[in-house]
Structure formats: structure tokens, C-alpha cells
Amino acid sequence: MYHQHKLELPSKIKGLLNLQEKRIEVPAFDYFFGDLKNVERQITRILESLEIPTTGISIRSASMDEDTKTNSNAGKYLSFNNLQSFDEIVNASKAIIRDFQEKNNTSNPCHILIQKTVASMYSGVTFASYHDDLLKIYTESFFGGCRTVVDGITTPYISHYNNETWRHLNNTGDQYHQFITHPTLFDKTNFEIATSGNILLTSLSDFPKRIRYFQKTMDNEISVYGNCPRKAPNFFIEKLLQLHAISSSFTSEYPNGIDMEWGIDKQGKLYIFQIRDLTSPIDFEITSYTTEIEKTPNILKGIPASKGKLTGVVVYKNSNLQLPKGAKKILMLKEANVENTNNLKAYDGIICTYGGMLSHLAIVSRELQIPCIVGVRSIIPEMTSISMDCNKGIIKLM
Structure with a gap:
């Protein structure tokens, strides 16, 4: 394994080393601090001891601005799973480095975490x-x-x-x-x-x-x-x-x-x-998840992910529709995946068909203090006016 003083490592890698020190089971992993010029050499070194399993290899960024004490930056950078070959691993590592450099407007290298995928x-x-x-x-x-x-x-x-x-x-x-x-x-x-x-x-x-x-x-x-x-x-x-x-x-x-x-x-x-x-604690009453509401066509119940109340208009991602003047934009998503956690600051509220309080979308919405409800099990039509009570997970169609 690549050796670097633990205090100099990003939190993501330090966490895995902490787990190993306590003899807690983690998937086999290695890491390197690299730029685009040394990726092939580093991957060659790592694969000499970390054989590619049938389940493949997972690769993630491990930068200093991820998983800090105040901000997780969950899903900020690219990640790849189930990679099966040397070329796939090299190309994925380079893609992560480019993504890190572009999003931070820098030419600096970053840490890459390579881990066996568990089925x-x-x-x-x-x-x-x-x-x-x-x-x-x-x-x-x-x-x-x-x-x-x-x-x-x-x-x-x-x-x-x-x-x-x-x-x-x-x-x-x-x-x-x-x-x-x-x-x-x-x-x-x-x-x-x-x-x-x-x-x-x-x-x-x-x-x-x-x-x-x-x-x-x-x-x-x-x-x-x-x-x-x-x-x-x-x-x-x-x-x-x-x-x-x-x-x-x-x-x-x-x-x-x-x-x-x-x-x-x-x-x-x-x-x-x-x-x-832990950067975004759960401070909701857990019982609110099971609260029953009257089954009416204009009320939806979901899981409160980030507190707040607001009234606004539903929009879809990358929509070009013109909203009424002064209307608050409420983003409607189907999944809470990494791709949907980008540019959330452009919206006043967020609703997601699936997901829970610990999805990346929910974590980021709490860190950004954007009201959010997940797990509503419905897709609300675009341009629908709604009110959201994100403390209770209730949406009213207006």
C-alpha cells in the first residue's frame, strides 16, 4: 500500500485506515496521490497486490474537501464501480482526476481510492x-x-x-x-x-x-x-x-x-x-415517517429530508419553462443519485420520488439548508403549484 503520513491524508482514506486499525472488516483497498501523468504507473503498482476480483474494482475520489467535519460534498465527484480490466481502471482514474480539476479550476493532483467491489x-x-x-x-x-x-x-x-x-x-x-x-x-x-x-x-x-x-x-x-x-x-x-x-x-x-x-x-x-x-444529523421525529394522513388526491406524503416550509412551482431539471414572476422553484426528481446533487443551489425546494433521509441528495440538501422531501412515490407534473411542509413530509397540490 502507498505510504503517506496519516495526518496528511483525506478523511475518506483516514476513515478506512481507522477501521483497519480496529480490525473492522473493510473491502481490500489502496490509494495514490496522482495526476494524469502517473496514473498507469500507480495502477500497475496497486494491481500487483490488489488482484481484480470477479465483482470488479470500485474507484472514487478522495480529496481534502470531501468528508470534512462540516461538509461531506457527497457525490461531488465522479465514481465508478465493477471495473474489470487495467484499461477500465486507468481510464476511470483519469476521468476522476479531470473531474476534480475542472470542478475546482485547478491543475493539482488528487487522491484516488481503489477498492475491491463487494457483491x-x-x-x-x-x-x-x-x-x-x-x-x-x-x-x-x-x-x-x-x-x-x-x-x-x-x-x-x-x-x-x-x-x-x-x-x-x-x-x-x-x-x-x-x-x-x-x-x-x-x-x-x-x-x-x-x-x-x-x-x-x-x-x-x-x-x-x-x-x-x-x-x-x-x-x-x-x-x-x-x-x-x-x-x-x-x-x-x-x-x-x-x-x-x-x-x-x-x-x-x-x-x-x-x-x-x-x-x-x-x-x-x-x-x-x-x-x-456526521455533517447533517437527523433531527426529525422518526415517528413522522409513519404518520397517516387523509387519502385525498391533492395530498402526497413523503420522508422529510431537510426542514422548511414553502410554496412554489414544480420544475424538472434543465427545464426551460418560464415560471410566474417571483415564484419559488421546486425541483422534482425521480432518483436521489449523484448526478442529481449538482447545482441544487439554483432551487428553493426539492422533491424526489424515491430515496430516504440518508441518500446523497438528502445529505446535500441539509448541508445547503434547502427544504427537501424524498420518497413521495409519485411524479408531480411540471408547472404544478404546491406547498411543502418539509418538517412533516407533506405536499399539497394547489
Whole structure:
């Protein structure tokens, strides 16, 4: 591996080194500080020890202005996945360097992070923050590869940990239940319950279904919103508690909180792809996600991603339509992917058909303080006048 003093490295690389030092599983990686002239030489060096797996290689930028303590710049620069050859890796590295130089109007080199791609069956993002010595964790996850949640190509399942709530419930003497074990690892149907053991499950019948787990032997409450993996539920809880333990081990390195991207492979192994400072904490009431509203044609319900209230007109990206004078522009997107996080400052509000609170779009909107609602499961016609309550995730068509 290329050696450079840790203090001189970008946060993205330092995070992976921190994980390695604590013997936490990360995909094999290497990095280099390069310009367009030395890419071939650096890639040749790296591939001597980092063989290309059948799942391919992932390449990302790792610049000093990404993943800082105040700004993630999530999705600012190009990234590539599942690269299979030397030429693909070289060309992708050069494309990232050019992208970095163009967006910063510089000829300076940048760090390139090269990592083996993990074939994730299930993946997600976890936020952990500390309040009054209490670790609170919020996770969004879904079936598929590592970019399923961050790119906002679906509306994810939501998990939430809260120690204080657990201690309150533990004193009520409620009856605990245990799940029936199911053979399928990732079946999207609801779990069934038995009448003995140490785990309680309750669920709501209407979408979004809410399933809550209480693990009597652990000092945590785990709430899971939506359907969940269907092997023995203990397996899913085990992985969530692993994320809790990892978050707890980084309180000194990341005192303001942690943002982690992770995946679970076919063998059930948990990998951490990235860890960084938490720049856009979740300060919403989690219960707002399940708030039911009257089903009327002119009201849509989504997930609050960035707080605020406004009235404006819906526009699509790169639209040339003329808005009424003084009207606020509300951008309507289908997916919360990296390409859609550019030039968000041009809009007063954002709505996205899919995605959750931890997608790149949601993170950037909070950092820019632009009101945003994701996961509305609808596409609003262009030039529609609407009002948005982004504190509650409610959109009214006017």
C-alpha cells in the first residue's frame, strides 16, 4: 500500500485506515496521490497486490474537501464501480482526476481510492450521533448493492436505536416474544411471532409497515420501519447491533457523530465501505415517517429530508419553462443519485420520488439548508403549484 503520513491524508482514506486499525472488516483497498501523468504507473503498482476480483474494482475520489467535519460534498465527484480490466481502471482514474480539476479550476493532483467491489445482497447507511452521552443510531437499508440507498433508487427500510426508550419500556413488565425462524435469508415478507422468548414484535397493517424489536438482553431498542430480511430475525438484529458496536468504538475519532456506508454479502459478512464525520444529523421525529394522513388526491406524503416550509412551482431539471414572476422553484426528481446533487443551489425546494433521509441528495440538501422531501412515490407534473411542509413530509397540490 502507498505510504503517506496519516495526518496528511483525506478523511475518506483516514476513515478506512481507522477501521483497519480496529480490525473492522473493510473491502481490500489502496490509494495514490496522482495526476494524469502517473496514473498507469500507480495502477500497475496497486494491481500487483490488489488482484481484480470477479465483482470488479470500485474507484472514487478522495480529496481534502470531501468528508470534512462540516461538509461531506457527497457525490461531488465522479465514481465508478465493477471495473474489470487495467484499461477500465486507468481510464476511470483519469476521468476522476479531470473531474476534480475542472470542478475546482485547478491543475493539482488528487487522491484516488481503489477498492475491491463487494457483491452485497443487502446494504445501507447508518448515522450515529451522541447526545448527553447517549448514542442514537438511525439506519436506512435495502436489498442490493452498496449504492442502493445512497443513490436513492428506492425508498429504504428504516431502523432506529434509542437506549432511553428501551429503559422506559423495560420497566413496564411487558410480555416478550420470540420470532419463528425462517429459512430464507432475504425474503421481503413480514415475520411471524411465537409467544415465548426475549424479543417483541409488533406491526402495522398499512404501508409503511412498522415493525419494532425489543432485545431484552441488550441495552437498546431497535425499531424497524418496513418489511425486513426474513432469515431468523436474530440475524438481522445481530448486524444492526454490530453497527451499533462499531459506532460506539469511534466516539473519540468522530465526536460529532458518524456516517457509515455498509453492505452484507451472500455469506452474511458485514463490510464497512466508508466512515466519516456526521455533517447533517437527523433531527426529525422518526415517528413522522409513519404518520397517516387523509387519502385525498391533492395530498402526497413523503420522508422529510431537510426542514422548511414553502410554496412554489414544480420544475424538472434543465427545464426551460418560464415560471410566474417571483415564484419559488421546486425541483422534482425521480432518483436521489449523484448526478442529481449538482447545482441544487439554483432551487428553493426539492422533491424526489424515491430515496430516504440518508441518500446523497438528502445529505446535500441539509448541508445547503434547502427544504427537501424524498420518497413521495409519485411524479408531480411540471408547472404544478404546491406547498411543502418539509418538517412533516407533506405536499399539497394547489
